Amino acid sequence: MIILDTTAADFADRFTALVEGRRESATDVTKGVTAIIARVRAEGEAALADLTRTLDRHDLATTGWRIDPAECAAAYAALDPDLRTALDLAATRIRAYHERQKPTDTDYTDAAGVRLGARWRAVDAAGIYVPGGRAAYPSSLLMNAIPARVAGVERLVMVTPTPDGQINPLVLAAAHLAGIDEIWRVGGAQAIAALAYGAGRIAAVDVVTGPGNAWVAEAKRQVYGVVGIDMVAGPSEIVVVADALNDPDWTAADLLSQAEHDTTTQSILFTDDADYANKVAAAVETQLKTLATAVTARIAWDTNGAIIVVESLADAAPLIDRLAPEHLQLAIDEPQAFFDRIRHAGSVFMGRHTPEAIGDYVAGPNHVLPTGRRARFASGLSVLDFMKRTSFLQLDEDALRELGPATVKLADAEGLPAHAKSVALRLRLNR
Amino acid sequence: MIILDTTAADFADRFTALVEGRRESATDVTKGVTAIIARVRAEGEAALADLTRTLDRHDLATTGWRIDPAECAAAYAALDPDLRTALDLAATRIRAYHERQKPTDTDYTDAAGVRLGARWRAVDAAGIYVPGGRAAYPSSLLMNAIPARVAGVERLVMVTPTPDGQINPLVLAAAHLAGIDEIWRVGGAQAIAALAYGAGRIAAVDVVTGPGNAWVAEAKRQVYGVVGIDMVAGPSEIVVVADALNDPDWTAADLLSQAEHDTTTQSILFTDDADYANKVAAAVETQLKTLATAVTARIAWDTNGAIIVVESLADAAPLIDRLAPEHLQLAIDEPQAFFDRIRHAGSVFMGRHTPEAIGDYVAGPNHVLPTGRRARFASGLSVLDFMKRTSFLQLDEDALRELGPATVKLADAEGLPAHAKSVALRLRLNR
Incomplete structure (x- = not known):
């Protein structure tokens, strides 16, 4: 973690380094992914079966290619009732927010007597990638599937690796709630290739979304144009703007809620009070002592964390625009006035009682957001990602x-x- | 050109071959483009100057890096008055159509007392690629620049190669009309790299759009994610649906208007009358005899053209959905009813008096459209491509x-x- 002070002589250089710092892992997976895609296109199902045997250590002929909807329904029914209620609340609120994103068709005749307009329709089929293992988040499944369903996509396909044949029952429960039509036990770049080109029993889709590791991300990049994709995703980040009126413990938890996701995530605090900055830094250390995810969060905070002390919080706005953060939390009294001065952010969380975590789960807006400065030009996942517009003329x-x-x-x-x-x-x- | 009949025993196979036929040129430019981008990132302006000297045969130090706005204003003023009026009409109508695409912000408080919403803003800067030489179309410049301007983009940058230092005055006139802020005499993959990463005096932008050759297209694909791009574009296509009540000469001209663009373009006619099909084929041959662009159009028509005779025009709809054509012209009496049955098309031209060409220039909807079956999931260029949405929560x-x-x-x-x-x-x- 670094502490920067805007009045320091080297601030400009050090802040630029922060903005330009690449947190993407340097692993070059391009060639490996190209080879896998080529193999799936050439060999179809056989390639999927073979790669699953090697990488996920199970035989699709034995475990079955598909997960039965009945299995998902059973997982949903077996949930702890409080957890089921929480998941229901999340789904209901996500659906309500995304319903408002549905675009309106236009159809008008102008003064020259020309009829013009645009008509929106859902894509026929969408594929959602759901990671296996540690990063298997039911909330993420809802955030990807519900916008597709709201758009009117008729065929909603999920692919997910099931290492050693195992799958998280919470993910199955979420799949039931989201109304997924097909679930295939296939993961990695090979699953993305199957969705884009079709492979035997897995028919091709039109749009592929969902988070994944570097192989999945690179595969999506390579099939972009053959199908639509949500975006090129990178490590997650949060910027918190907090004055000294906030409980340092609250702010520390906000910073750590980002840090615990992954060692590459970044948490940045802007404050106008150097003493408060020190208090938050101390609170982070205290919380790390007992946090169950401390190993990950510690690496992320130590490596990528930053506290930036500004003379006035107003000075933070142009600096934040340069960071174009995925998440921006404004723990101040007049958050709207501050938001009005910000041009680039994926999602904004306003006020002292709006921790970013609330947006990850139940609030309604999508938690799939542009990372790594992409909020300069990209938006969060929406219903529009599963639709397309046809213009017309008469x-x-x-x-x-x-x-x-x-x-x-x-x-x-x-x-x-x-x-x-x-x-x-x-x-x-x-x- | 092939003539297919839906009642023939081999129709299904031959139509599938038509749908799956790749018209993209096989040139593998990936490595060359990767090298150019790396060089521009490492060497900046020096790489641009050197590549321009080699590829465009002029020295930027002599010809100048930028084209002066005054030169554009002069080119506009020097236009033939009828042509200037036509260009003005095009710009006015394109602007009017795109004004209606501006999205509406949302901001509401729900029953749980949660304030939610989404705010749209323009990207800060957009770069537009304009090809040099034969494919330098002023209409294309307007179609890319006007949506950016309507979106509210503050810095609108154009890059264009000027082979041997020469540039089409019509393009300069269009740049004046569209209100381009900066014009750089740089083209090819190196220009895309400069726009994405910045290179010396050329500051980076947030979104890059515009047509180009295989090198430009591949460069856009490679910088996708660093900046936003319009889409992966391929060869253009048209599907015309026409009954025997149309003048065969009109339909032949419609098919040739696509074919004359490039040898890789595709023109397909669906008709319910075999005799009419033959008349159109004959009219194409007749028109090719005198068409100034006959060399290109002949290759495109012979190689990629098709006439498909259906028993009833209603049979054409599901076949057209498989083609998901960029342009769909419905030269029939009840075009709306037919359009209602179509799921996938970039733009639709309805009725006997709506030739596709009208949409290329002055009608208003964008002529940058998804090609090569991408209308399944992609839309034409719009104001939204130059904007991004920030969700918020309180x-x-x-x-x-x-x-x-x-x-x-x-x-x-x-x-x-x-x-x-x-x-x-x-x-x-x-x-």
Whole structure:
């Protein structure tokens, strides 16, 4: 963890280093992923069975390729009732928030008599990757599946590795709640290849989303364009803006809630009080002593954590824009005024009683957000990622007479005479 | 050109071959592009100057790195008045259509007392690639730049190769009309690298759009994630649905207007009348005799063209969905009813007086559309490509009491105790 002070002589350089620091693991998996995709395209199911045997140590012919919906229903029924209620609340609220994202079609006729518009439709099929093992989060499954369902996707497919044949029952329960149509016990780059190109019994989909390790992320990057993908995801980050009126313990927990995800995550605090900064740093150390996820959180905090002391919190806004953080928590009295000054952030958590964790689970907005400065240009996952827009146009002879001559002029200027002719013939224009 | 009949025994196989046929050129430019990007990142401006000297045969130190806005204004002023009026009409109509795409922010408080919403903002800077030489289309510049301007992008940058120092004055005029802020005389993969990473005097942007050759397309694919890009584009295509009531000459011109773009483009006619099919095929041959772009159009039509004779036009709809064409022209009496049955198309042109060419120039909808079956999941370029959405959340203590316990339950179930703690501390919950 570093502590920076905006009044220090070397602040500009050190802050730039923080902004430009790459936390992505350097593993070069490109070639390995290319080879796996090629193999799945060439060999289909046989490649999936073989790679699953090698990497996940089970035989699909024995364990079964698919997980039965009945198994998911049973896992849901067997949940601890409080946990089931919590999961239900999450699903209901996520659905409600995403319902409002559904786009509106347009259809109008303008002064020239031209009918114009745009029509939105869901994609036919979406595939959701769900990691196996430690990072198997039911909340993540809901965050990916519910927007697809709200969009109206008819075929919702889940792929997930089941190492040694095992799967987290919580994930199955979430799959039941989200209404997944097909679950395949296949993971890794091979699962992404199967979703993009189809492989035997697994039919291809149109959009692939969901988190995964470096192999999964690279596979998504490589199939981008063959199918739609959610985004190129990197390590997660949070920026917390807190004045000295906050309990240092609350802020420390906020920073650690990001740090405990993964050793590559980043937690940054902006405060206008050097004494408060020290109190938070001390509270982090105290909490790390008892935190069950301390090993991970310690590495993330020590390696990537930062506390930045500003003279006035207003000074933080332009610095935060340079970081374009995935999560921005504003633990201050007038969070809206601060938010108004921010251009780039994936999601903003306003006020002292809005810890980021609330947004990870039950609040409603999507927790799949742009990381690694991508909030400069990218948005969180939404219903729109599972839909596409078709524009349309309708002219009658009068409207064509309005627009036709300009079209002929421009087509001729661009050296495209057949374009011009397709208009000129209909208007009996001499050219 | 092939003629298929849906009643033929081998139709299914031959249609599948048509759907799956790849028209992309096989050139493997991946490694070359990777090397160029690495070089621009390492050497900055020097790499741009050197590559421009080699590839575009001029010295940036002599010709100048930038094209002056005054030069664009002069090119606009010097246009043939009819052409200037046509370009003005195009810009005005494109702007009007895209104004309606501007998204609406949401901000509401739900029954649990939780404030939720989403805020849209433009990206700070966008870069538009404009090809040099033959494919330098002013219409394309307008279609890329105007949505960015409507979105509210503050810095709009254009890059374009100027082979031997030359540039198309029509492109300069369009740049003036679109209000481009900076024009750099740099092209190819090196220009995309400069836009994505910045290179000396060219500052990095957030989104890169615009058409280009295989090197440019591959460079965009490689920088995807560092910046946003419009899409992976491939060869263009049109599907025309026409009954025998259409003048065969009109339909032939429609098919050729696609074919004249490039040898890799594809034109497909669906008709319910075999005799009409033959008449259109004959009209194509006749028009090719005098068409100035006949060399290109002939290759495209012979290699990729198809006429598909269906028993009833209604049979065409599911076949068209498999093609998911970029352009779909419905030269029939009830185009809306037909459109209602289509799921996948980039843009639809309805009725006998709506040739696709009208959409290329002045109608208003964007002509940058998903190609090569990507209309299954992708949309045409829009204002949204130059904007991003920030979700937000605000809870007071009461609202946190509503959602907090479920969050703690789920965080504990997922093994993320700091998440749970950040909520529990605020509610003084015992865990």
